[in-house]
Amino acid sequence: MTKPSAKQIKVLSEVTGLPASDEVAERIAVSMGPAFENFAAIAGTLPLDLEPATYIAVQNGKTGK
Numbered sequence: 001m002t003k004p005s006a007k008q009i010k011v012l013s014e015v016t017g018l019p020a021s022d023e024v025a026e027r028i029a030v031s032m033g034p035a036f037e038n039f040a041a042i043a044g045t046l047p048l049d050l051e052p053a054t055y056i057a058v059q060n061g062k063t064g065k
Contacts, residue, residue, distance in 0.1 A: 003036040005029055018060060 004012075006026040013020040020028070 003029075003033050 006022065006029040009028050009032075010020055010022065010025040013025065
């Protein structure tokens with residue numbers, strides 16, 4: 001598990017159908033960084049996925065519910 005870059009987040013958000021601007025992708029990358037760094041020691045042992053593209057889906061209220 002590596003810290004995602006703004007470029008990776010932008011691509012993932014486009015794949016989900018909720019494209020993010022460069023500014024939003026950078027903001028997500030910066031905010032996700034500490035989480036990835038803290039979880040790096042136990043990467044692969046968690047029953048969840050740290051998927052940055054879902055942040056925009058949740059922010060926009062488009063979670064499929």
